[in-house]
Each structure stands twice: as structure tokens, then as C-alpha cells.
Amino acid sequence: xxxxxxxxxxxxxxxxxxxRPETFLNVMTSNGIAVWGVKSSEGVIYCKTLAVNYRYxxxxxxxxxxxxxxxxxxxxxxxxxxxxxxxxxxxxAVCFALIFAxxxxxxxxxxxxxxxxMSKSRADTVMKEIGVxxxxxGKFDSLRNLQTKALIAFGDVSWITINxxxxxxxxxxxxxxxxxxxxxxxxxxxxxxxxxxxIRADVQKGMSYVNGGDAVVKGSLLIGGFVQTxxxxxxxxxxxxxxxxxxSHREKITIPKKTQYRRYEDSFVxxxxxxxxxxxxxxxxxxxDANREKMRYISEYALSFKGxxxxxxxxxxHIYYLDNEQTELSEKSSEKLFTAQxxxxxxxxYSDKKITDRNITKSADDDNFYYEIEYSCDEDIGQRExxxxxxxxxxxxxxxxxxx
Numbered sequence: 011x012x013x014x015x016x017x018x019x020x021x022x023x024x025x026x027x028x029x030r031p032e033t034f035l036n037v038m039t040s041n042g043i044a045v046w047g048v049k050s051s052e053g054v055i056y057c058k059t060l061a062v063n064y065r066y067x068x069x070x071x072x073x074x075x076x077x078x079x080x081x082x083x084x085x086x087x088x089x090x091x092x093x094x095x096x097x098x099x100x101x102x103a104v105c106f107a108l109i110f111a112x113x114x115x116x117x118x119x120x121x122x123x124x125x126x127x128m129s130k131s132r133a134d135t136v137m138k139e140i141g142v143x144x145x146x147x148g149k150f151d152s153l154r155n156l157q158t159k160a161l162i163a164f165g166d167v168s169w170i171t172i173n174x175x176x177x178x179x180x181x182x183x184x185x186x187x188x189x190x191x192x193x194x195x196x197x198x199x200x201x202x203x204x205x206x207x208x209i210r211a212d213v214q215k216g217m218s219y220v221n222g223g224d225a226v227v228k229g230s231l232l233i234g235g236f237v238q239t240x241x242x243x244x245x246x247x248x249x250x251x252x253x254x255x256x257x258s259h260r261e262k263i264t265i266p267k268k269t270q271y272r273r274y275e276d277s278f279v280x281x282x283x284x285x286x287x288x289x290x291x292x293x294x295x296x297x298x299d300a301n302r303e304k305m306r307y308i309s310e311y312a313l314s315f316k317g318x319x320x321x322x323x324x325x326x327x328h329i330y331y332l333d334n335e336q337t338e339l340s341e342k343s344s345e346k347l348f349t350a351q352x353x354x355x356x357x358x359x360y361s362d363k364k365i366t367d368r369n370i371t372k373s374a375d376d377d378n379f380y381y382e383i384e385y386s387c388d389e390d391i392g393q394r395e396x397x398x399x400x401x402x403x404x405x406x407x408x409x410x411x412x413x414x
Contacts, residue, residue, distance in 0.1 A: 020085030118177040144321040145287030200233040206255030216249030283325040363389040
């Protein structure tokens with residue numbers, strides 16, 4: 011311990027020569043100057059003492075006709091003085107160690123996995139609401155309470171496991187298994203969901219009430235929920251089958267002659283930023299016009315090391331100015347817009363139908379172009395409809411009436 015104190019205070023080795031140097035050594039000790047490591051060689055005495063004593067020893071030597079020389083300097087003060095031009099390195103190392111120790115108290119990386127049905131953004135948002143996110147304090151009071159909060163926040167997951175290790179958190183989500191629908195005890199007919207002319211009826215279960223060529227209206231009974239047993243009796247069941255029919259549908263699409271749209275300017279502003287623990291730090295201070303409408307596109311690139319992502323991101327921001335412009339559509343342009351809207355309509359509304367023919371009628375006034383489309387389709391017009399009974403209905407008597 012004494013040597014450590016001497017090192018931090020700094021000490022020197024002296025060579026004492028002249029007339030009777032051993033007497034001068036006694037004078038030093040009698041004046042309270044501590045010395046150690048005393049050696050003598052060829053009339054010269056070597057000893058060590060603290061560096062702060064040198065000035066006092068030097069003044070004593072002048073009165074006693076003694077010569078003293080510093081042979082060696084040892085200790086922290088001399089090391090610092092010798093390397094003061096390079097002090098940024100040790101200071102930086104100390105600052106880095108302190109900053110690293112401080113940041114290690116926070117979460118640098120959060121790995122959420124195990125989900126399939128939900129989106130990543132929802133998983134990140136819910137975990138952030140309960141306090142598990144990059145930049146949050148990594149020391150939690152109770153992981154079990156945290157898991158309970160997460161289960162309540164999600165609502166539709168069966169289990170969540172949260173583990174923390176140093177500055178990283180691992181979250182495993184186990185989604186609820188979707189149960190297959192249990193068969194109900196209700197019985198159904200198949201009725202027509204729109205008007206049409208029957209092409210064919212493929213009955214899998216039940217009794218067919220239509221034949222090819224029959225015309226039906228919406229709500230007509232197509233397949234009844236009655237099944238003939240091997241014993242000749244008739245019982246209620248759920249009708250199953252496909253009833254194809256020729257149908258007709260009408261759509262109307264309006265295209266305004268004057269259209270207002272927003273156009274991007276060719277020039278844009280790019281700014282480089284950084285995001286540390288969820289906090290954005292601007293690296294470039296490029297100003298934008300606050301009075302103009304803008305659109306921002308942000309791309310983030312995470313810094314990673316050996317497969318681990320750090321909570322530090324390089325953020326690039328592109329800012330585009332928008333101008334509102336109004337143009338008057340020509341007839342040719344309106345037809346292109348109509349074609350695009352027609353294809354979208356057929357994609358979403360007629361994907362379950364086979365379009366056999368389409369008849370397009372076009373008209374216009376001062377403000378709009380009008381397109382009316384009449385579709386001829388082949389489609390399955392059957393829909394399930396529950397068989398409803400009166401309160402006085404008797405199951406056995408109904409069967410008897412059917413058999414009669």
C-alpha cells in the first residue's frame with residue numbers, strides 16, 4: 011500500500027556527494043524527510059525520497075556544501091508530465107469506459123420473434139408501450155409482471171417469453187392457435203343470391219329444385235336441405251352443391267374532365283441524420299420552405315457487429331416539394347383512366363365470376379365522362395340460408411307430411 015501511495019505522489023532517486031554525505035543524510039532525517047533504499051558506493055550515497063521534498067533538500071545542500079543529483083524520476087506525476095501532449099488518448103479511454111458503463115444500463119438491442127400472423131410493426135409498438143424497446147432501461151423489477159402486461163396488451167397471443175442479457179432483450183411470441191369451427195346443429199337451404207338463368211345444378215347433398223334453362227330470381231330455392239335415407243324417409247340436413255347460372259351485372263364509372271393532382275418537383279433536399287436509442291440527432295442543418303407542402307421519405311440503416319444490431323442508425327431523409335396542378339383530360343386520357351378503373355373493378359368484384367361478355371356505353375356532359383358497362387357472366391349463384399321453423403313446428407310431423 012505504501013508503494014502505491016509513493017507511485018501516485020511521485021518519488022526520485024538522489025545521488026549525494028561532497029564532504030561527509032552521511033552527515034547530510036542524518037540532517038535530512040532529523041528535518042522529517044523520509045528516505046528509503048539507501049546505498050553507498052565510492053563515497054556517494056544513493057537514496058530515494060518523495061519528489062515534493064526535493065526543493066527543501068536542495069536548500070539544505072547549499073548550506074552544507076553538499077552536491078545532490080537526481081538520478082531517476084518515478085511515479086504518476088512524471089508520467090503525466092512526460093505524456094501531456096498525448097493526454098487525449100487516456101482521457102478518451104476513461105470517458106469511453108464511463109459512457110459504456112452508463113449505456114450498458116439501457117437496452118441496445120431488442121429481438122422479437124415467433125409471430126407469423128401479426129405484423130412486425132404491431133409487435134414493436136405493443137412492446138414499446140409496456141417499456142421494452144431500444145433505449146429503455148434494461149433493469150426490470152419483474153420479468154413475470156412484464157410478460158403479464160404484454161399478454162394483456164396483445165390480447166390474441168397464447169404466451170410471451172421475455173429474457174434480458176446485459177444490454178439485449180429477447181422476446182418470443184407464441185400466437186394463439188386458430189381453432190377450427192365446430193359444426194353447428196343448424197340446417198341450411200341453398201338459395202339464389204341474384205337473378206339468373208340456370209346452366210346446371212351439381213347437387214352434393216339435398217334435393218334440387220331447378221334444372222338447366224330455368225329462370226330464377228334473387229331468393230329462389232335452388233337446393234333444399236332434405237336428404238332421402240336408405241329406409242325411404244326424409245330428414246333435415248344442410249344442402250350442399252354448386253348452381254351455375256348466366257347472370258347480368260351493371261357498373262357505372264365516372265371520370266371528371268378536370269383533374270387536380272400533386273406533382274413532385276425534380277429537385278429535392280437530402281439530409282443525413284443519426285438515431286441513437288430512438289432519439290434523432292441532426293447531422294446536417296439544411297433548411298426547407300415551411301410554407302410549401304412536402305413529402306418525406308426516410309430510410310434507416312442499422313449498425314451491426316457480428317450479427318448483433320446496435321441501437322445506432324444512419325438515417326437518410328429525402329424531402330420533395332409538392333405542387334398542386336389542374337389539368338383537363340382529353341377523351342383518349344379518360345379512356346385510359348376508365349380502363350384502369352374497370353380492370354380494378356373486375357379484379358376485386360368479379361374474381362369469382364367468369365365474364366363471358368361486356369357491353370360498354372359511353373356518354374359525356376360538360377364536367378364528366380360516363381362509362382356504363384353491362385357484364386354477362388357465368389357464376390355460382392348459390393348461397394346458404396338457414397331453415398327457420400315456427401315455434402309450433404313438430405319435427406316428426408313435418409317428416410310425415412313430406413313422406414305422404
